[in-house]
Amino acid sequence: MSALFFRDLKIAGRSGGAAMLGLLFFMAVVAVIPFGVGPDLNLLARIGPAILWIGALLASLLGLDRLFQADREDGSLDILLMQDFAGLVITILVKTAAHWVATGLPLVVASPLLSLMMNMDLQASGAVLLTLLVGSPAVALIGAAGAAIAVSLPRGGLLVSVLILPLTIPVLIFGVSAAYAAVTDPDPFMPPFLILCAITLFFAVIGPLAAALALRAAAD
Amino acid sequence: MSETTASRPGWFTSLANPTRFLGLAGRLTPWLAGLTAITLVIGLYMAFTAPEDYQQGSTVRIMFIHVPSAWLAMMCYSIMAVSAIGSLVWRHPLADVSVRAAAPIGAVFTALALVTGSLWGKPMWGTWWVWDARLTSFFVLFLMYLGLIALDRAMDDANRSARVSAVLVLIGFINIPIIKFSVDWWNTLHQPASVLRADGPTIHPTLLYPLLVMAIGFTLLFFTLHLMAMRNEIWRRRVNVMRQNAARRIGAKS
Numbered sequence: 001m002s003a004l005f006f007r008d009l010k011i012a013g014r015s016g017g018a019a020m021l022g023l024l025f026f027m028a029v030v031a032v033i034p035f036g037v038g039p040d041l042n043l044l045a046r047i048g049p050a051i052l053w054i055g056a057l058l059a060s061l062l063g064l065d066r067l068f069q070a071d072r073e074d075g076s077l078d079i080l081l082m083q084d085f086a087g088l089v090i091t092i093l094v095k096t097a098a099h100w101v102a103t104g105l106p107l108v109v110a111s112p113l114l115s116l117m118m119n120m121d122l123q124a125s126g127a128v129l130l131t132l133l134v135g136s137p138a139v140a141l142i143g144a145a146g147a148a149i150a151v152s153l154p155r156g157g158l159l160v161s162v163l164i165l166p167l168t169i170p171v172l173i174f175g176v177s178a179a180y181a182a183v184t185d186p187d188p189f190m191p192p193f194l195i196l197c198a199i200t201l202f203f204a205v206i207g208p209l210a211a212a213l214a215l216r217a218a219a220d
Numbered sequence: 221m222s223e224t225t226a227s228r229p230g231w232f233t234s235l236a237n238p239t240r241f242l243g244l245a246g247r248l249t250p251w252l253a254g255l256t257a258i259t260l261v262i263g264l265y266m267a268f269t270a271p272e273d274y275q276q277g278s279t280v281r282i283m284f285i286h287v288p289s290a291w292l293a294m295m296c297y298s299i300m301a302v303s304a305i306g307s308l309v310w311r312h313p314l315a316d317v318s319v320r321a322a323a324p325i326g327a328v329f330t331a332l333a334l335v336t337g338s339l340w341g342k343p344m345w346g347t348w349w350v351w352d353a354r355l356t357s358f359f360v361l362f363l364m365y366l367g368l369i370a371l372d373r374a375m376d377d378a379n380r381s382a383r384v385s386a387v388l389v390l391i392g393f394i395n396i397p398i399i400k401f402s403v404d405w406w407n408t409l410h411q412p413a414s415v416l417r418a419d420g421p422t423i424h425p426t427l428l429y430p431l432l433v434m435a436i437g438f439t440l441l442f443f444t445l446h447l448m449a450m451r452n453e454i455w456r457r458r459v460n461v462m463r464q465n466a467a468r469r470i471g472a473k474s
Contacts, residue, residue: 149371166367
Protein backbone atom coordinates (compact mmCIF):
# COMPACT_ATOMS: atom_id res chain seq x y z
CA MET A 1 0.00 0.00 0.00
CA SER A 2 2.79 2.45 0.79
CA ALA A 3 4.42 1.42 -2.49
CA LEU A 4 1.20 2.40 -4.28
CA PHE A 5 1.13 5.68 -2.38
CA PHE A 6 4.67 6.64 -3.40
CA ARG A 7 4.15 5.42 -6.95
CA ASP A 8 1.13 7.71 -7.36
CA LEU A 9 3.02 10.60 -5.79
CA LYS A 10 5.95 10.10 -8.17
CA ILE A 11 3.65 9.94 -11.19
CA ALA A 12 1.83 13.09 -10.09
CA GLY A 13 5.13 14.90 -9.62
CA ARG A 14 6.52 13.72 -12.93
CA SER A 15 3.80 13.70 -15.55
CA GLY A 16 3.63 17.24 -16.83
CA GLY A 17 3.09 18.69 -13.37
CA ALA A 18 -0.65 18.14 -13.10
CA ALA A 19 -0.31 18.91 -9.39
CA MET A 20 1.29 22.26 -10.05
CA LEU A 21 -1.41 23.06 -12.60
CA GLY A 22 -4.07 22.93 -9.89
CA LEU A 23 -2.00 25.28 -7.76
CA LEU A 24 -1.60 27.70 -10.66
CA PHE A 25 -5.36 27.61 -11.26
CA PHE A 26 -5.96 28.37 -7.58
CA MET A 27 -3.67 31.38 -7.77
CA ALA A 28 -5.26 32.55 -11.02
CA VAL A 29 -8.80 32.35 -9.58
CA VAL A 30 -7.79 34.32 -6.49
CA ALA A 31 -5.87 36.84 -8.61
CA VAL A 32 -8.89 37.44 -10.83
CA ILE A 33 -11.14 38.43 -7.90
CA PRO A 34 -9.57 41.87 -7.22
CA PHE A 35 -10.09 42.72 -10.88
CA GLY A 36 -13.72 41.80 -10.55
CA VAL A 37 -14.64 43.49 -7.28
CA GLY A 38 -12.04 46.29 -7.35
CA PRO A 39 -8.85 46.67 -5.30
CA ASP A 40 -10.59 47.83 -2.12
CA LEU A 41 -8.37 46.28 0.55
CA ASN A 42 -10.99 46.34 3.30
CA LEU A 43 -13.52 44.58 1.12
CA LEU A 44 -10.92 42.02 0.04
CA ALA A 45 -9.98 41.33 3.64
CA ARG A 46 -13.64 40.78 4.46
CA ILE A 47 -14.42 38.39 1.60
CA GLY A 48 -10.93 36.86 1.59
CA PRO A 49 -11.67 33.58 3.43
CA ALA A 50 -14.64 32.85 1.19
CA ILE A 51 -12.62 33.60 -1.96
CA LEU A 52 -9.77 31.35 -0.87
CA TRP A 53 -12.18 28.53 -0.06
CA ILE A 54 -14.01 28.79 -3.39
CA GLY A 55 -10.70 28.96 -5.25
CA ALA A 56 -9.36 25.90 -3.45
CA LEU A 57 -12.61 24.01 -4.06
CA LEU A 58 -12.56 24.72 -7.80
CA ALA A 59 -8.87 23.94 -8.06
CA SER A 60 -9.24 20.59 -6.33
CA LEU A 61 -12.14 19.67 -8.62
CA LEU A 62 -9.95 20.43 -11.61
CA GLY A 63 -7.57 17.49 -11.41
CA LEU A 64 -10.05 14.92 -10.13
CA ASP A 65 -10.81 13.25 -13.45
CA ARG A 66 -7.18 12.14 -13.68
CA LEU A 67 -7.46 10.15 -10.46
CA PHE A 68 -8.35 6.87 -12.17
CA GLN A 69 -8.10 7.77 -15.84
CA ALA A 70 -4.31 7.45 -16.10
CA ASP A 71 -4.51 4.02 -14.49
CA ARG A 72 -7.27 3.03 -16.86
CA GLU A 73 -5.26 4.09 -19.91
CA ASP A 74 -2.19 2.01 -19.03
CA GLY A 75 -4.24 -0.92 -17.79
CA SER A 76 -3.18 -0.92 -14.15
CA LEU A 77 -6.75 -0.20 -13.08
CA ASP A 78 -7.76 -3.69 -14.19
CA ILE A 79 -5.07 -5.14 -11.95
CA LEU A 80 -6.26 -3.00 -9.04
CA LEU A 81 -9.80 -4.25 -9.65
CA MET A 82 -8.77 -7.90 -9.42
CA GLN A 83 -8.59 -7.89 -5.62
CA ASP A 84 -11.51 -8.41 -3.25
CA PHE A 85 -13.90 -5.57 -2.43
CA ALA A 86 -12.43 -4.54 0.94
CA GLY A 87 -8.97 -4.41 -0.58
CA LEU A 88 -10.28 -2.24 -3.41
CA VAL A 89 -11.81 0.22 -0.95
CA ILE A 90 -8.48 0.53 0.91
CA THR A 91 -6.63 0.90 -2.39
CA ILE A 92 -8.90 3.75 -3.43
CA LEU A 93 -8.43 5.40 -0.04
CA VAL A 94 -4.65 5.21 -0.51
CA LYS A 95 -4.85 6.51 -4.06
CA THR A 96 -7.05 9.39 -2.93
CA ALA A 97 -4.61 10.20 -0.14
CA ALA A 98 -1.75 10.32 -2.65
CA HIS A 99 -3.86 12.49 -4.92
CA TRP A 100 -4.59 14.87 -2.07
CA VAL A 101 -0.93 15.10 -1.04
CA ALA A 102 0.00 15.84 -4.65
CA THR A 103 -2.75 18.35 -5.48
CA GLY A 104 -4.56 19.38 -2.28
CA LEU A 105 -1.65 19.94 0.06
CA PRO A 106 0.07 22.49 -2.23
CA LEU A 107 -3.16 24.52 -2.17
CA VAL A 108 -3.17 24.47 1.62
CA VAL A 109 0.49 25.48 1.77
CA ALA A 110 -0.04 28.30 -0.72
CA SER A 111 -3.08 29.70 1.06
CA PRO A 112 -1.17 31.89 3.59
CA LEU A 113 0.65 33.61 0.74
CA LEU A 114 -2.63 34.32 -1.04
CA SER A 115 -4.34 35.47 2.14
CA LEU A 116 -1.48 37.94 2.54
CA MET A 117 -2.31 39.24 -0.92
CA MET A 118 -5.98 39.48 0.09
CA ASN A 119 -4.98 41.72 3.01
CA MET A 120 -6.25 39.27 5.62
CA ASP A 121 -4.79 39.47 9.12
CA LEU A 122 -2.71 36.73 10.68
CA GLN A 123 -5.53 35.10 12.60
CA ALA A 124 -7.81 34.88 9.57
CA SER A 125 -5.13 33.37 7.35
CA GLY A 126 -4.28 30.87 10.07
CA ALA A 127 -7.94 29.90 10.31
CA VAL A 128 -8.19 29.49 6.54
CA LEU A 129 -5.04 27.37 6.54
CA LEU A 130 -6.42 25.13 9.27
CA THR A 131 -9.89 24.75 7.76
CA LEU A 132 -8.45 24.04 4.31
CA LEU A 133 -6.13 21.44 5.81
CA VAL A 134 -9.10 19.66 7.36
CA GLY A 135 -11.67 20.35 4.64
CA SER A 136 -9.83 19.79 1.36
CA PRO A 137 -9.44 16.02 1.94
CA ALA A 138 -13.23 15.83 2.06
CA VAL A 139 -13.42 17.26 -1.44
CA ALA A 140 -10.83 14.78 -2.69
CA LEU A 141 -12.59 11.86 -0.99
CA ILE A 142 -16.07 12.56 -2.35
CA GLY A 143 -14.40 13.50 -5.62
CA ALA A 144 -12.97 9.99 -5.85
CA ALA A 145 -16.54 8.73 -6.17
CA GLY A 146 -17.22 11.21 -8.96
CA ALA A 147 -13.98 10.32 -10.72
CA ALA A 148 -14.87 6.64 -10.54
CA ILE A 149 -18.34 7.29 -11.95
CA ALA A 150 -17.00 9.21 -14.93
CA VAL A 151 -13.88 7.09 -15.48
CA SER A 152 -15.10 5.41 -18.64
CA LEU A 153 -16.25 8.63 -20.29
CA PRO A 154 -13.96 10.22 -22.84
CA ARG A 155 -14.50 13.78 -21.61
CA GLY A 156 -15.56 13.19 -18.04
CA GLY A 157 -13.71 16.13 -16.48
CA LEU A 158 -16.51 18.65 -16.66
CA LEU A 159 -19.10 16.05 -15.70
CA VAL A 160 -17.15 15.16 -12.55
CA SER A 161 -17.23 18.80 -11.47
CA VAL A 162 -20.95 19.12 -12.18
CA LEU A 163 -21.77 15.93 -10.27
CA ILE A 164 -19.52 16.61 -7.30
CA LEU A 165 -20.02 20.33 -6.78
CA PRO A 166 -23.50 20.00 -5.16
CA LEU A 167 -22.11 17.43 -2.73
CA THR A 168 -19.23 19.66 -1.66
CA ILE A 169 -21.54 22.50 -0.61
CA PRO A 170 -21.64 21.39 3.08
CA VAL A 171 -17.83 21.35 3.14
CA LEU A 172 -17.79 24.89 1.78
CA ILE A 173 -20.46 26.10 4.21
CA PHE A 174 -18.77 24.82 7.33
CA GLY A 175 -15.24 25.58 6.13
CA VAL A 176 -16.07 29.20 5.44
CA SER A 177 -18.18 29.64 8.57
CA ALA A 178 -15.36 28.21 10.72
CA ALA A 179 -12.85 30.53 9.06
CA TYR A 180 -15.11 33.53 9.69
CA ALA A 181 -15.88 32.45 13.23
CA ALA A 182 -12.18 32.64 14.04
CA VAL A 183 -12.14 36.33 13.09
CA THR A 184 -15.50 37.70 14.18
CA ASP A 185 -15.62 37.74 17.92
CA PRO A 186 -18.85 36.32 19.35
CA ASP A 187 -19.06 33.30 17.04
CA PRO A 188 -17.37 30.21 18.47
CA PHE A 189 -14.77 28.60 16.22
CA MET A 190 -15.03 25.02 17.44
CA PRO A 191 -18.59 23.90 16.47
CA PRO A 192 -18.33 24.54 12.71
CA PHE A 193 -14.74 23.30 12.74
CA LEU A 194 -15.71 20.04 14.41
CA ILE A 195 -18.60 19.58 11.97
CA LEU A 196 -16.09 20.09 9.16
CA CYS A 197 -13.90 17.34 10.67
CA ALA A 198 -16.96 15.10 10.91
CA ILE A 199 -17.82 15.71 7.25
CA THR A 200 -14.29 14.77 6.23
CA LEU A 201 -14.44 11.54 8.23
CA PHE A 202 -17.90 10.79 6.85
CA PHE A 203 -16.71 11.26 3.29
CA ALA A 204 -13.65 9.14 4.06
CA VAL A 205 -16.07 6.25 4.52
CA ILE A 206 -18.64 7.05 1.81
CA GLY A 207 -16.27 8.26 -0.93
CA PRO A 208 -13.99 5.21 -1.34
CA LEU A 209 -16.93 2.84 -0.86
CA ALA A 210 -18.98 4.49 -3.59
CA ALA A 211 -15.91 4.78 -5.81
CA ALA A 212 -15.21 1.05 -5.44
CA LEU A 213 -18.84 0.23 -6.31
CA ALA A 214 -18.75 2.51 -9.35
CA LEU A 215 -15.41 1.18 -10.59
CA ARG A 216 -16.67 -2.38 -10.30
CA ALA A 217 -19.85 -1.43 -12.16
CA ALA A 218 -17.96 0.42 -14.87
CA ALA A 219 -15.49 -2.41 -15.38
CA ASP A 220 -17.65 -5.41 -16.17
CA MET B 221 -31.98 -12.01 -16.18
CA SER B 222 -30.20 -14.25 -13.71
CA GLU B 223 -30.67 -18.01 -13.82
CA THR B 224 -31.69 -18.69 -10.27
CA THR B 225 -31.90 -22.35 -9.37
CA ALA B 226 -33.81 -21.45 -6.23
CA SER B 227 -37.52 -22.05 -5.76
CA ARG B 228 -40.15 -20.49 -7.99
CA PRO B 229 -39.41 -16.83 -8.63
CA GLY B 230 -41.62 -14.43 -6.70
CA TRP B 231 -44.04 -12.02 -8.26
CA PHE B 232 -41.55 -9.18 -8.21
CA THR B 233 -38.81 -11.23 -9.83
CA SER B 234 -41.19 -12.34 -12.56
CA LEU B 235 -41.58 -8.69 -13.53
CA ALA B 236 -37.94 -8.81 -14.67
CA ASN B 237 -39.41 -10.24 -17.84
CA PRO B 238 -40.00 -7.04 -19.82
CA THR B 239 -42.93 -8.42 -21.79
CA ARG B 240 -44.79 -9.32 -18.61
CA PHE B 241 -44.08 -5.86 -17.20
CA LEU B 242 -45.21 -4.18 -20.39
CA GLY B 243 -48.47 -6.08 -20.26
CA LEU B 244 -49.10 -5.14 -16.66
CA ALA B 245 -48.13 -1.50 -17.24
CA GLY B 246 -50.30 -1.34 -20.34
CA ARG B 247 -53.32 -2.53 -18.38
CA LEU B 248 -52.66 -0.24 -15.42
CA THR B 249 -51.85 2.98 -17.25
CA PRO B 250 -55.38 3.91 -18.49
CA TRP B 251 -56.88 3.29 -15.05
CA LEU B 252 -54.17 5.31 -13.35
CA ALA B 253 -54.50 8.10 -15.88
CA GLY B 254 -58.27 8.23 -15.39
CA LEU B 255 -57.97 8.26 -11.61
CA THR B 256 -55.34 10.99 -11.85
CA ALA B 257 -57.58 13.17 -14.01
CA ILE B 258 -60.57 12.74 -11.67
CA THR B 259 -58.55 13.43 -8.52
CA LEU B 260 -56.86 16.46 -10.03
CA VAL B 261 -60.16 17.91 -11.21
CA ILE B 262 -61.72 17.43 -7.77
CA GLY B 263 -58.57 18.78 -6.12
CA LEU B 264 -58.45 21.86 -8.33
CA TYR B 265 -62.16 22.53 -7.75
CA MET B 266 -61.66 22.25 -4.00
CA ALA B 267 -58.56 24.42 -4.23
CA PHE B 268 -60.41 27.23 -5.99
CA THR B 269 -63.46 27.07 -3.74
CA ALA B 270 -61.38 26.96 -0.57
CA PRO B 271 -61.72 30.09 1.58
CA GLU B 272 -58.98 32.67 1.31
CA ASP B 273 -56.39 32.84 4.00
CA TYR B 274 -56.98 35.78 6.36
CA GLN B 275 -53.40 36.98 5.92
CA GLN B 276 -52.30 35.72 2.53
CA GLY B 277 -55.52 36.24 0.60
CA SER B 278 -55.75 34.40 -2.66
CA THR B 279 -52.03 33.66 -2.93
CA VAL B 280 -52.48 30.80 -0.49
CA ARG B 281 -53.79 28.81 -3.44
CA ILE B 282 -50.22 28.57 -4.76
CA MET B 283 -49.72 26.14 -1.90
CA PHE B 284 -51.95 23.55 -3.59
CA ILE B 285 -49.42 23.26 -6.41
CA HIS B 286 -46.24 24.12 -4.54
CA VAL B 287 -46.45 21.71 -1.62
CA PRO B 288 -47.46 18.58 -3.60
CA SER B 289 -44.72 19.26 -6.17
CA ALA B 290 -42.14 19.54 -3.43
CA TRP B 291 -43.36 16.33 -1.79
CA LEU B 292 -43.32 14.53 -5.10
CA ALA B 293 -39.84 15.79 -5.95
CA MET B 294 -38.56 14.23 -2.74
CA MET B 295 -40.64 11.08 -3.11
CA CYS B 296 -39.36 10.66 -6.65
CA TYR B 297 -35.78 10.81 -5.40
CA SER B 298 -36.58 8.30 -2.66
CA ILE B 299 -38.09 5.95 -5.23
CA MET B 300 -34.96 6.38 -7.32
CA ALA B 301 -32.82 5.52 -4.29
CA VAL B 302 -34.85 2.36 -3.62
CA SER B 303 -34.58 1.44 -7.29
CA ALA B 304 -30.85 2.11 -7.14
CA ILE B 305 -30.53 -0.38 -4.30
CA GLY B 306 -32.56 -2.84 -6.34
CA SER B 307 -30.32 -2.29 -9.30
CA LEU B 308 -27.08 -2.67 -7.33
CA VAL B 309 -28.04 -5.51 -5.01
CA TRP B 310 -30.43 -7.67 -7.05
CA ARG B 311 -29.41 -6.46 -10.49
CA HIS B 312 -33.14 -6.19 -11.24
CA PRO B 313 -33.35 -4.90 -14.81
CA LEU B 314 -36.59 -3.09 -14.08
CA ALA B 315 -34.87 -1.07 -11.36
CA ASP B 316 -32.39 0.28 -13.92
CA VAL B 317 -35.26 1.38 -16.11
CA SER B 318 -37.05 2.90 -13.14
CA VAL B 319 -34.08 5.07 -12.12
CA ARG B 320 -33.57 6.23 -15.65
CA ALA B 321 -37.24 7.03 -16.25
CA ALA B 322 -37.80 8.81 -12.92
CA ALA B 323 -34.98 11.37 -13.18
CA PRO B 324 -36.56 13.74 -15.73
CA ILE B 325 -39.96 13.56 -13.98
CA GLY B 326 -38.32 14.39 -10.66
CA ALA B 327 -36.45 17.26 -12.25
CA VAL B 328 -39.72 18.71 -13.56
CA PHE B 329 -41.45 18.44 -10.17
CA THR B 330 -38.44 20.06 -8.51
CA ALA B 331 -38.46 22.88 -11.04
CA LEU B 332 -42.22 23.30 -10.52
CA ALA B 333 -41.75 23.52 -6.74
CA LEU B 334 -38.93 26.05 -7.14
CA VAL B 335 -40.87 28.22 -9.60
CA THR B 336 -44.14 28.21 -7.67
CA GLY B 337 -42.23 28.81 -4.44
CA SER B 338 -40.55 31.76 -6.05
CA LEU B 339 -43.88 33.15 -7.26
CA TRP B 340 -45.30 32.68 -3.77
CA GLY B 341 -42.26 34.22 -2.15
CA LYS B 342 -42.49 37.48 -4.07
CA PRO B 343 -45.81 38.68 -2.59
CA MET B 344 -45.30 37.05 0.83
CA TRP B 345 -41.62 37.53 1.63
CA GLY B 346 -41.01 40.40 -0.79
CA THR B 347 -38.30 38.56 -2.68
CA TRP B 348 -38.07 35.95 -5.39
CA TRP B 349 -35.29 34.03 -3.74
CA VAL B 350 -33.44 33.82 -0.44
CA TRP B 351 -30.43 31.66 0.29
CA ASP B 352 -31.87 29.89 3.29
CA ALA B 353 -31.42 26.22 4.09
CA ARG B 354 -34.66 24.84 2.64
CA LEU B 355 -34.43 26.72 -0.63
CA THR B 356 -30.72 26.05 -1.08
CA SER B 357 -30.98 22.33 -0.36
CA PHE B 358 -33.91 22.11 -2.76
CA PHE B 359 -31.90 23.88 -5.42
CA VAL B 360 -29.12 21.35 -4.81
CA LEU B 361 -31.68 18.59 -5.39
CA PHE B 362 -32.54 20.20 -8.73
CA LEU B 363 -28.84 20.32 -9.68
CA MET B 364 -28.47 16.67 -8.75
CA TYR B 365 -31.39 15.64 -10.92
CA LEU B 366 -29.81 17.53 -13.83
CA GLY B 367 -26.43 15.97 -13.12
CA LEU B 368 -27.98 12.50 -13.13
CA ILE B 369 -29.69 13.19 -16.45
CA ALA B 370 -26.41 14.50 -17.88
CA LEU B 371 -24.55 11.41 -16.70
CA ASP B 372 -27.21 9.19 -18.20
CA ARG B 373 -27.04 10.93 -21.55
CA ALA B 374 -23.23 10.79 -21.57
CA MET B 375 -23.00 7.00 -21.47
CA ASP B 376 -23.77 4.72 -24.38
CA ASP B 377 -24.00 1.39 -22.61
CA ALA B 378 -27.35 1.24 -20.80
CA ASN B 379 -26.32 -1.46 -18.32
CA ARG B 380 -23.15 0.26 -17.20
CA SER B 381 -24.82 3.64 -17.04
CA ALA B 382 -27.56 2.22 -14.84
CA ARG B 383 -25.21 0.83 -12.21
CA VAL B 384 -23.02 3.92 -12.18
CA SER B 385 -26.03 6.22 -11.89
CA ALA B 386 -27.32 4.03 -9.06
CA VAL B 387 -24.15 4.73 -7.07
CA LEU B 388 -24.58 8.46 -7.63
CA VAL B 389 -28.26 8.33 -6.68
CA LEU B 390 -27.35 6.68 -3.40
CA ILE B 391 -24.65 9.25 -2.60
CA GLY B 392 -27.08 12.05 -3.38
CA PHE B 393 -29.70 10.60 -1.05
CA ILE B 394 -27.85 12.34 1.82
CA ASN B 395 -29.61 15.47 0.63
CA ILE B 396 -33.17 14.22 1.23
CA PRO B 397 -33.09 14.20 5.05
CA ILE B 398 -31.27 17.53 4.90
CA ILE B 399 -34.16 19.01 2.90
CA LYS B 400 -36.77 17.50 5.19
CA PHE B 401 -35.22 18.68 8.43
CA SER B 402 -33.58 21.87 7.19
CA VAL B 403 -36.50 23.91 8.54
CA ASP B 404 -36.00 22.41 12.01
CA TRP B 405 -32.20 22.49 12.14
CA TRP B 406 -31.70 26.05 10.95
CA ASN B 407 -33.64 29.25 11.39
CA THR B 408 -35.15 29.74 7.99
CA LEU B 409 -37.57 32.09 6.34
CA HIS B 410 -39.38 29.05 4.99
CA GLN B 411 -42.04 27.93 7.44
CA PRO B 412 -41.53 24.66 9.35
CA ALA B 413 -43.45 21.51 8.52
CA SER B 414 -47.16 22.05 9.12
CA VAL B 415 -48.79 18.89 7.77
CA LEU B 416 -46.52 15.92 8.54
CA ARG B 417 -45.73 16.53 12.20
CA ALA B 418 -46.04 14.59 15.39
CA ASP B 419 -48.79 16.67 17.00
CA GLY B 420 -51.06 16.69 13.97
CA PRO B 421 -51.37 19.20 11.15
CA THR B 422 -51.55 22.89 12.00
CA ILE B 423 -53.39 23.89 8.86
CA HIS B 424 -57.09 24.59 9.09
CA PRO B 425 -59.15 21.68 7.63
CA THR B 426 -60.69 23.89 4.94
CA LEU B 427 -57.23 24.31 3.47
CA LEU B 428 -55.87 20.92 4.51
CA TYR B 429 -58.37 18.75 2.62
CA PRO B 430 -57.85 20.33 -0.81
CA LEU B 431 -54.11 20.05 -0.20
CA LEU B 432 -54.36 16.35 0.59
CA VAL B 433 -56.56 15.68 -2.45
CA MET B 434 -54.07 17.55 -4.62
CA ALA B 435 -51.23 15.55 -3.07
CA ILE B 436 -52.99 12.29 -3.91
CA GLY B 437 -53.63 13.56 -7.42
CA PHE B 438 -49.98 14.51 -7.89
CA THR B 439 -48.86 11.13 -6.57
CA LEU B 440 -51.13 9.35 -9.03
CA LEU B 441 -49.86 11.65 -11.76
CA PHE B 442 -46.29 10.72 -10.87
CA PHE B 443 -46.99 7.00 -10.99
CA THR B 444 -48.80 7.32 -14.31
CA LEU B 445 -45.94 9.28 -15.84
CA HIS B 446 -43.37 6.95 -14.33
CA LEU B 447 -45.04 3.84 -15.71
CA MET B 448 -45.38 5.46 -19.11
CA ALA B 449 -41.75 6.58 -19.09
CA MET B 450 -40.63 3.08 -18.10
CA ARG B 451 -42.62 1.56 -20.94
CA ASN B 452 -41.10 4.05 -23.35
CA GLU B 453 -37.64 3.23 -22.07
CA ILE B 454 -38.15 -0.51 -22.58
CA TRP B 455 -39.52 0.07 -26.06
CA ARG B 456 -36.61 2.39 -26.84
CA ARG B 457 -34.20 -0.34 -25.85
CA ARG B 458 -36.02 -2.87 -28.00
CA VAL B 459 -35.93 -0.50 -30.97
CA ASN B 460 -32.22 -0.07 -30.39
CA VAL B 461 -31.62 -3.79 -30.35
CA MET B 462 -33.73 -4.27 -33.48
CA ARG B 463 -31.83 -1.50 -35.22
CA GLN B 464 -28.52 -3.09 -34.32
CA ASN B 465 -29.73 -6.48 -35.52
CA ALA B 466 -30.90 -4.96 -38.80
CA ALA B 467 -27.57 -3.23 -39.27
CA ARG B 468 -25.78 -6.49 -38.54
CA ARG B 469 -27.90 -8.35 -41.11
CA ILE B 470 -27.12 -5.76 -43.77
CA GLY B 471 -23.45 -6.00 -42.85
CA ALA B 472 -23.55 -9.79 -43.13
CA LYS B 473 -25.20 -9.69 -46.55
CA SER B 474 -22.76 -7.38 -48.27
